[in-house]
Structure formats: C-alpha cells, structure tokens
Amino acid sequence: MDSPSEMLPPPPVLPSNFLPQKAAPLIKRLPMARRGFGSRGQNIPLLTNHFNVSISKTDGYFYHYSVSMKYEDDSPVDAKGIGRKIMDKLYQTYKAELDGKHLAYDGEKSLFTVGPLPQNKNVGSGSPDGVDRKRSKRQPRTKTYKVAINYAAKIPMQSIANALRGQDSEHFQEAVRVLDIVLRQHAAQQGCLLVRQAFFHNEPRNFVDLGGGVVGCRGFHSSFRATQGGLSLNMDVSTTMIVKPGPVVDFLLMNQKVDNPGQIDWNKAKRTLKNLRIKATNSNMEHKISGLSDRICREQMFSLKQRREGGEAQDLEITVYDYFVHNRNIQLRFSGDFPCINVGKPKRPTYIPIELCSLVSLQRYTKALSNLQRASLVEKSRQKPHERMTALNQALRKSNYGEDPLLGSTGISINNEFTQIQGRVLPAPKLKVGGGEDLFPRNGRWNFNNKRLVEPIELERWAIVNFSARCNMQKIGDDLVRCGKMKGIFIKPPFAMFEENGQLRRNSAPMRVEEMIRIVKERLPGPPQLLLCILPERKNCDIYGPWKRRNLSDLGIVTQCIAPTQRINDQYLTNLGGINSFLTIERNSSIPLVSKVPTLIIGMDVSHGSPGRSDVPSIAAVVSSRQWPSISRYRAAVRTQSPKMEMIDSLFKKVSDTEDQGIFRELLEDFYISSQHRKPDHIIIFRDGVSESQFNQVLNVELEQIIKACKMRDESWSPKFTMVVAQKNHHTKFFQANSPDNVPPGTVIDNGICHPRNNDFYMCAHAGMIGTTRPTHYQVLYDEIGFSPDDLQELVHSLSYVYQRSTTAISVVAPVCYAHLAAAQMSQFMKFDELSDRSSSHSGGGGVTVPELPRLHDRVSSSMFFC
Known part of the structure; x- marks a missing residue:
C-alpha cells in the first residue's frame, strides 16, 4: 500500500503507480489507488455477508x-x-x-x-x-x-484505523491476522475442525454423503476485512470433505466399492487409512493409524509379558486374535481373516482387530474427488440466497463472538445485521448475428432459434469415429447436417464413419487411439477439416487425452469430442470454426480505448495438479485476442512449469541477443500477423488465480517479463498496459434487499465493502440460475491506458458475453475462462506419471526437470481448440 506522500503524482515520464527505489535504478510497481467510482447503470439496494465491526480501542x-x-x-x-x-x-x-x-x-x-x-x-x-x-x-x-x-x-492497534482511512499501514495485515487467530481459537474451543479460516462443527445435520466413504461437511468461513465502510467480519457458508465416521470396515467397503471384506484391496487400504484417527471400542481410547499388520489377525504374533507364580516375568508369543478372544474375552466375528490396525510405532507396533476400530468424526479427506463425488458435492451444497442468509444469521448467533473475553479485550464488537450497500445493474450489450441481425440478451441469456451464426464455416471434408459407444452414427451425422443448415453452416454428409473393433476395448488408450488413427489415414484421401469423436464413456475417459494430443499436436486436425448420445443439438456446432456472434460495439468499433487503438487482450491462468500430487507439473496458459478490432477471437499458448508454482515463468525466455522463445513473443507475432501488421499500442491483461499476497509478484515479475518481450521485439516500442486480477476464490456474496432471488446479471459494486484504497470492484455478469451467485472480484493493479471506472467496468461486462461455448453471459471475462480451458485440455495431452519418450524437458525453478508439452501443429495453433 502507498503512503499519502507516495500517492502524489510522480514525474510525467513514469506511469502513475510506478515508485522509484532509492537504492537502485529498478522501478517497483505497487497496486494502484482507486481513481473514482462508476455511475452508469440502474441503482439497486443490496445486502452483503459483511458484518460491521466497531473498534473502541486503538491506542494499544x-x-x-x-x-x-x-x-x-x-x-x-x-x-x-x-x-x-x-x-x-x-x-x-x-x-x-x-x-x-x-x-x-x-x-x-x-x-x-x-x-x-x-x-x-x-x-x-x-x-x-x-x-x-x-x-x-x-x-x-x-x-x-x-x-x-x-x-x-x-x-x-492503530494500524487498523490507519488502513481504514486509506493510509499506508505496514502492520495492518499482522493486526488483522491476530484477530483472525482469535476467531480460530474461539472455534477450536467449541470443538470445531479448523481448515484455514473455516470452522466445522461435529453436527450430523451438517453432513451430506458423497459416496465412497466421503462426506461433505458444511461449516462457515469467518475473517476480518478492511472496507470503505470500516472493518467488517466476512462470514460465508463453506464446505470441506471429511472421512465418513464409523466402523473402519464399513468405510473401506464404501471407499473401494466392494460388497464384503474379502474383496478389499489391503495395500490400497493401508495407504488410505494411514494417519487417520480411530477409537478402539474395547478401551474407548483414540489412536492414530500408522499402518496395517503384515499378517492376518489369526497369524499376527506379538510378545505378551506374563508373570509366573514366583513373580518372574516372561514373554509369551501369542496371536492378536487369541489375545483378544481368550485373554480379553472379546468375541471377534470376522477380524481373524484380515489384517489388524497398527496404532504403534515402526519398532513397537500395537495391533487392534479391525472390527474394534471406528473412525472418529471431523477428519479431513484430502484426496481428489471423483467426477461423481464432485457433482454430488456441487448439487448438495447449493443454497438459494434466502437459505444462505438464514444459515449465516444462525452461524453468527451460534458463534457468540460477543462473549469471547479476548475479542472483548481488543475493544471489538460485531454487528449482527447484514451490511446494506448500493449496487448498479449495467444493461446487457447487444449482439450481432448472421445477416446483420440484432440479438438482445435477456436475464444474461439468449438463443439462436431462427438465427444464423455471424461467420459460419463450410464443412466439406469431415468424418466420425466411434470408440465403442452405443449410438447411431448415421443419425448423429444427419443431425449435424440438419442443425448446420438451420444456422447457415454448409455441412456435407460425413465422408466416412469409423467404428472401433470391440475386441480392442481391452487395450490401453494410446493403443486404441493409434489403431483408429491408422484406419482413418488408410480410408481418407487427405487430412479432414474435422474429426467428430464419440467417446466410450461420459466421465473420466482415458481416450480423450491421447486422442486430442495426436490430432492437435501431430496431425493438425481439429477434433470435437462428444459423450455417447443419440442425437446432436445446436451446442455441438460451436466448435466447428467461425464465430457465433459479435458484440454490436465490437462490430461498430465503439469500445472506448480499445476500438480506436490497436489493443491486445490477454487472459492468464495456471492450473495445478490434484491435491496430494506434488510431482505433477503445473500448466501455464495464456490466451490472446487476434484480428483486432475483434475482441471475440482468441488463441492460446501453453507451457509446463514447476509443480505448484503460481507465477508464470515462461512469458519471456531470452536464448540469445536476438531470440526470445517465451509465450508472449508467440502471441505478439500472431496479433501482428492477424491485425494488418500492426503492433498493439494497448495491452490489457486479465490474470486469474492469484491472491492479494501475490499482487506485487504479478506486477514486478510477470508484467516485467511481458515488457521485456515487447522490448525484445522492438526497442523503440512502448505499449501502455492495464493489468487486472480476476478472483473467484473469495467469500463475498450479495443479496437483493427486497427479493429472495439472486442479484440480476450485470450487477456491479465498487463502494461500501470494496477496499478503502485499492482500485477494485465486484461484478455479477451472469444470471445465477441455481444456488447463490458468486461474484467475480476484479482488482485493477495497474492502468497506464487510463480507463475511467465506468469504461473498464463496461469492458469487463462485455467480455462476459463473447464466450463462444455458451449462449449465456459467464461469471468471469472470456479470456480468463479460455485460459483455464486451454490449461485443462493441454494437461490431458500426456499422463505425467507415464511420460512419453518423445517428450523433451526443461529445467524449472530450483533446477527441477519439468517435462514439456508437445507443441500444437501449425494448422491448429491459431484456432480456438480449447472451446
């Protein structure tokens, strides 16, 4: 944060939020201050899940x-x-x-x-x-x-008051951390499970079964935030995954989806159970599982000390089964034929028969969820706005923070009422479809019924391949031709249809793909424009990654993969090339600061491996607009980098005085070629997935790389930059003050609960059809271009309407969504635990060797393959 003196205008040769360092000629960029507030749109009264906090003690x-x-x-x-x-x-x-x-x-x-x-x-x-x-x-x-x-x-404590006045306060984050720790301690004393700043009570009414021995546990996030209205407590409903409490055997049966203990894979069970806590019914004591016995209960021996009549002790070798049955008089129904639970140390094991062990409640499940479990979690976690408000009211009252003596000693009191704020609803942008016809979205949605696509393609050479799915390929081909005709797309009947030999289904996915590619090459006279691929399963299909890699990287063929279906609908036409619709302001070249000056729009995201997989490289994806003045067409560049590394390290990679092999060079060249050989004078960057603690790195590492890439291309070229972070992972929600419905699409908030100094706003561009709308929090870190608050908010709103995969406004700008899709799809190109010998590698941060992704074929590298 800037101090008041640092907020004064710097010399005119520097951007407004550049600060010179005293000890070095390097320039350090800091997040910019707010320049004003937006005014466009219709006012709407709102409530938010922030609760005002008053502080009576500020001098200690x-x-x-x-x-x-x-x-x-x-x-x-x-x-x-x-x-x-x-x-x-x-x-x-x-x-x-x-x-x-x-x-x-x-x-x-x-x-x-x-x-x-x-x-x-x-x-x-x-x-x-x-x-x-x-x-x-x-x-x-x-x-x-x-x-x-x-x-x-x-x-x-004064640092909190200083920050709330918009002043620089280096101790503010530490002071708020203390208050958050007080909340955590308060929850711990109530017996809650603590997960960062969320708290979960051991109440079965908060549990939802997700299958596989996993339970979704509903709790509450609680943290202090600095806002324009003062300090506030942000409370929200939160869900974490826990292991289903109860008998260990029951959990294993559910987790491995088997019917009886004889079918349990005990090697897998050993990995699953390690470090979980159990309660032994024979002693009523809790233990942590360190492993399983090497032998079954009837055969696992241990030394039991027994005293003779003379008082001498001797070691008696006895089985665990005999000890519990004969020495402890505990009847064991089925444990004898299965391993025991080990709760001891490696050199001093302590064995307990498995049927005497029950998993205690509130133990986190940290492994990746299956697709079905994830879908179940989303479905069962949904809450309508009024349901969420009721739950939050109850949580705040139950937490009873007013009785916490430590919180009281800080002079803090918390209001129990939702904070009232004022929002604005921006009108939906008009769209242009085929024939110059206008399309007016309503409630964030539109459709192409009786409409033609604005730039349809002609599909003359294409084929269908079917990997053993049960469906009618002929009917699918006819449906595609029929739907295309309705939308103005000329589609010939498929040149050929290829059915996989059923005997190949037992082969590995790469072998099945190679055999299909061989047959296609034999039968087709040349590369097709499109291969429509029918996958054998709807979820978790192993065919998808190898098939996409071979087509997009090796063969240069656009391919659309669909789940098994009996008919094609309009949605499958969106990835055949061309453009479905344009923004009217895009076609009329009337977007402020974008349409009149060559402007490049960037979306950046980093995708990480699933929880617990620290060996899987992260995927950095950057998408860029092309064919300026269009803001609806994009291409992507994707690279691997070190696991769990959030900052993109390959934006600029200088290999010689004249050569740069970074991501940004690739995108700049594409923009130049596709935009009448013009370099962008404005570059707008939307960055996804970073927290506030990483803002300085985004400004001083990633933006610096981009500037270097521009200078490498032309030393005299100095484009202006605007950098915006789009955050979805936050806990602020909005509710209509006079309606149980979600806030309308286009709702924007830049006052009341926004940052007291920084340039941020919340946008609900989409229509929340189910659950409670989650706004996107946009943080404008840097703006040389000079957007007014209204112009930037309207640009963000418009970019939520250019997503070519759907006929609805989306919750975050399309470039960010495309970057996420590109990273997700390219991560399927190879299984990182079974790397191909053909893939090369490069050295990531810390000298770690990171496998490289195969490059896209030239014929598809500029396509929107990720759609």
Missing part, C-alpha cells in the same frame, strides 16, 4: 510471542493438534503468573496478547489431560512438556 499494542514446546528430553513436540491442549493446561496452571492475560494461540509457534506479558521466564510442565495417551491404560503416567514463551514483536 498486540504483543507477539514465539512459542517453543519440548518433551522432557528436549526433543521438539511434533505431534499435530496437541499444542492447544498443552497451552490450555499451561494457562490453567500459570494463570496468576501470566497476570490473567488472555492468550491467542495459533496452534503452532505464535502467541498473541493485548499488552505485554510479565517479564519473568515461564517454563511449564505437565500433561494436557494428566495422562499420556500412548501408554497403557493400566499404568497411567503423566508426560512432561517444557514450554518457552519469548517476545518477538509488537503490533500497533
């Missing part, structure tokens, strides 16, 4: 202390989740020595107080519950912990 300090916990032998305490129990015990024991001050503990290594702790050294010892859980129940013994609390820093 939060004191930050580092916490060190050790066992009696000075080894560090590494058991997760025990820190809070230790701190609770320490507080009970040493409350007087701590002057009765309330502690805010983050569960790890940081502790915060309002005002300082006494300046005496406190080292506490004791057990969180007086009993060492890992020892035998018959010999309870306390375990000693040593806790050291050392001063680290102090944070002025």
Whole structure:
C-alpha cells in the first residue's frame, strides 16, 4: 500500500503507480489507488455477508510471542493438534503468573496478547489431560512438556484505523491476522475442525454423503476485512470433505466399492487409512493409524509379558486374535481373516482387530474427488440466497463472538445485521448475428432459434469415429447436417464413419487411439477439416487425452469430442470454426480505448495438479485476442512449469541477443500477423488465480517479463498496459434487499465493502440460475491506458458475453475462462506419471526437470481448440 506522500503524482515520464527505489535504478510497481467510482447503470439496494465491526480501542499494542514446546528430553513436540491442549493446561496452571492475560494461540509457534506479558521466564510442565495417551491404560503416567514463551514483536492497534482511512499501514495485515487467530481459537474451543479460516462443527445435520466413504461437511468461513465502510467480519457458508465416521470396515467397503471384506484391496487400504484417527471400542481410547499388520489377525504374533507364580516375568508369543478372544474375552466375528490396525510405532507396533476400530468424526479427506463425488458435492451444497442468509444469521448467533473475553479485550464488537450497500445493474450489450441481425440478451441469456451464426464455416471434408459407444452414427451425422443448415453452416454428409473393433476395448488408450488413427489415414484421401469423436464413456475417459494430443499436436486436425448420445443439438456446432456472434460495439468499433487503438487482450491462468500430487507439473496458459478490432477471437499458448508454482515463468525466455522463445513473443507475432501488421499500442491483461499476497509478484515479475518481450521485439516500442486480477476464490456474496432471488446479471459494486484504497470492484455478469451467485472480484493493479471506472467496468461486462461455448453471459471475462480451458485440455495431452519418450524437458525453478508439452501443429495453433 502507498503512503499519502507516495500517492502524489510522480514525474510525467513514469506511469502513475510506478515508485522509484532509492537504492537502485529498478522501478517497483505497487497496486494502484482507486481513481473514482462508476455511475452508469440502474441503482439497486443490496445486502452483503459483511458484518460491521466497531473498534473502541486503538491506542494499544498486540504483543507477539514465539512459542517453543519440548518433551522432557528436549526433543521438539511434533505431534499435530496437541499444542492447544498443552497451552490450555499451561494457562490453567500459570494463570496468576501470566497476570490473567488472555492468550491467542495459533496452534503452532505464535502467541498473541493485548499488552505485554510479565517479564519473568515461564517454563511449564505437565500433561494436557494428566495422562499420556500412548501408554497403557493400566499404568497411567503423566508426560512432561517444557514450554518457552519469548517476545518477538509488537503490533500497533492503530494500524487498523490507519488502513481504514486509506493510509499506508505496514502492520495492518499482522493486526488483522491476530484477530483472525482469535476467531480460530474461539472455534477450536467449541470443538470445531479448523481448515484455514473455516470452522466445522461435529453436527450430523451438517453432513451430506458423497459416496465412497466421503462426506461433505458444511461449516462457515469467518475473517476480518478492511472496507470503505470500516472493518467488517466476512462470514460465508463453506464446505470441506471429511472421512465418513464409523466402523473402519464399513468405510473401506464404501471407499473401494466392494460388497464384503474379502474383496478389499489391503495395500490400497493401508495407504488410505494411514494417519487417520480411530477409537478402539474395547478401551474407548483414540489412536492414530500408522499402518496395517503384515499378517492376518489369526497369524499376527506379538510378545505378551506374563508373570509366573514366583513373580518372574516372561514373554509369551501369542496371536492378536487369541489375545483378544481368550485373554480379553472379546468375541471377534470376522477380524481373524484380515489384517489388524497398527496404532504403534515402526519398532513397537500395537495391533487392534479391525472390527474394534471406528473412525472418529471431523477428519479431513484430502484426496481428489471423483467426477461423481464432485457433482454430488456441487448439487448438495447449493443454497438459494434466502437459505444462505438464514444459515449465516444462525452461524453468527451460534458463534457468540460477543462473549469471547479476548475479542472483548481488543475493544471489538460485531454487528449482527447484514451490511446494506448500493449496487448498479449495467444493461446487457447487444449482439450481432448472421445477416446483420440484432440479438438482445435477456436475464444474461439468449438463443439462436431462427438465427444464423455471424461467420459460419463450410464443412466439406469431415468424418466420425466411434470408440465403442452405443449410438447411431448415421443419425448423429444427419443431425449435424440438419442443425448446420438451420444456422447457415454448409455441412456435407460425413465422408466416412469409423467404428472401433470391440475386441480392442481391452487395450490401453494410446493403443486404441493409434489403431483408429491408422484406419482413418488408410480410408481418407487427405487430412479432414474435422474429426467428430464419440467417446466410450461420459466421465473420466482415458481416450480423450491421447486422442486430442495426436490430432492437435501431430496431425493438425481439429477434433470435437462428444459423450455417447443419440442425437446432436445446436451446442455441438460451436466448435466447428467461425464465430457465433459479435458484440454490436465490437462490430461498430465503439469500445472506448480499445476500438480506436490497436489493443491486445490477454487472459492468464495456471492450473495445478490434484491435491496430494506434488510431482505433477503445473500448466501455464495464456490466451490472446487476434484480428483486432475483434475482441471475440482468441488463441492460446501453453507451457509446463514447476509443480505448484503460481507465477508464470515462461512469458519471456531470452536464448540469445536476438531470440526470445517465451509465450508472449508467440502471441505478439500472431496479433501482428492477424491485425494488418500492426503492433498493439494497448495491452490489457486479465490474470486469474492469484491472491492479494501475490499482487506485487504479478506486477514486478510477470508484467516485467511481458515488457521485456515487447522490448525484445522492438526497442523503440512502448505499449501502455492495464493489468487486472480476476478472483473467484473469495467469500463475498450479495443479496437483493427486497427479493429472495439472486442479484440480476450485470450487477456491479465498487463502494461500501470494496477496499478503502485499492482500485477494485465486484461484478455479477451472469444470471445465477441455481444456488447463490458468486461474484467475480476484479482488482485493477495497474492502468497506464487510463480507463475511467465506468469504461473498464463496461469492458469487463462485455467480455462476459463473447464466450463462444455458451449462449449465456459467464461469471468471469472470456479470456480468463479460455485460459483455464486451454490449461485443462493441454494437461490431458500426456499422463505425467507415464511420460512419453518423445517428450523433451526443461529445467524449472530450483533446477527441477519439468517435462514439456508437445507443441500444437501449425494448422491448429491459431484456432480456438480449447472451446
């Protein structure tokens, strides 16, 4: 954030939000300040899920202390989740020595107080519950912990008030972090599962079964935000995945989709169960699973100490089964033939028969969901606006933050009413379709009934391939020809139809694809314009990736993949090439600052591997507009980079004084060739998927790479840039004050709950047909071009209507959506755990070798293959 002095206009040779560094000639860019507010559109009263926070104490300090916990032998305490129990015990024991001050503990290594702790050294010892859980129940013994609390820093409370006035406040984020930690501690004391800033109660009414032993658990996100209206508490409904509590065997049967324990894959079960917590019904004690026994319960031996009559102890080798049945008199119905649960350490295993073990509740499920589970989660998590408001009201009252003594000592009180704000509804842009006819979207939707596409193609050479799906290929071909004729597309009947030999279905997906390609090449006289591919399954089809790779990379053939179907509808015509519709303002060249000056529009996104797959490279995709003054046509460039790396590192790659092999060079060349050999004087960049903590990197790493790529092409060329971050992963929602319906499409908000200084706004461009509309939060980090608030908001709104895959406005600008699609589709080109020998590799960050994606064939590289 800028200080007041830094907000003064700099020398005219620099952009308005460039700040010179004193120690170096380098220029550091900071997020720009708001230039004003929009005024266009129809006013609409709204409510938002922000609750006003008042602060009566602003002259004190939060004191930050580092916490060190050790066992009696000075080894560090590494058991997760025990820190809070230790701190609770320490507080009970040493409350007087701590002057009765309330502690805010983050569960790890940081502790915060309002005002300082006494300046005496406190080292506490004791057990969180007086009993060492890992020892035998018959010999309870306390375990000693040593806790050291050392001063680290102090944070002025005044920093919150300064930030709310739009002033620079370097301590603001730390001060708000303290308040968020207080909320987390408050939830932990209520027995909640904590997931970042979301809290989940152990209440079965909040559980929804997703199948496979996975349960969706509904809870609440809660965090403090700085807004134009002051500090607010942002609360929202949140859902996380947990393991279904209950008998371990029942969970495994559901997870592996088998009917009886004899069908369980125990190697897979061992990986699934590791580190989960169980309660043993024989002892009523909780344990963490470390593994499974190597042998079945009837055969797994262990040493049991027994005393003779003379008092001497001897080791008796006995099976786990015999011990529980004969020594403990516990009847086991089926455990004898299956492995035991191991809750001990590698060198000191402790075995419990599996039927005596039940998974405890509120344990996160962190593996990737299947498509069916994901669809079920989306369906069961939907809430209409009034349902969400009711749930949030109940959550706020149940949380009872007003009774938290630590929150009270900070001088904070929270209003229970939704914040009232004013929004504006922008009119939908007009569209142009075939024959110069106007199309007027209503409620964010339109259709092509009795309309022709604005730029239809002619499809003369095409074929259908069917990978063993049950459908009528002839009827599909006839439907496509018929639908095309209605939309002004000339489509000849398919040249050929290829049916896969059913005996090949057991082969690997790459082998099936290669055989189909061989047959197509033999039968067709040359490359077709289109191959319509009917996939064998609707979900998770292994054919898709190899088929797309061979066609788009090796053969240069556009291919449309469809799920098994009996008939074709209009939707399948959108990927045959051409353009479905234009914006009227695009065709009339009347878009402010875009239509009159050569303008390149960019969308950037990075896609990461599924949770738990840290070995899968991330995919960076950048799409760019082409054929200016059009803003409806795009092409994509995609690269791999190091796993989980969010910043795109391949925008500029200098390989010599005259050669750049980065993404941006590729896009600049395409714009130049497709736009009457003109270089863009304006470049508008929409960046998806970054958090506020990464804004400076976007401005000073990614934008710097783009500028270098431009300078490499022409040293004298200095285009103007505008950079906007589009965020979907936030928790702000809007509700109509006088209606149970979602906010209307085109709703924009740039006041009330926006940032007190930064240039941001919320846009609900789409019609929320189900659930509660999630707005996109646009953060304008940089603007040399000089957009007025109204012009930029209308451009963003218009770019939500140029998405060629649907006849509805979409929730985020089309370039960002296209970048996401391109990354997702290219990630299917290869299985990263079974890399082809043909794929080369490059060195990513930290010297890690990252496999490269195959390049698109020249014939399709400029197409919208990702649609």
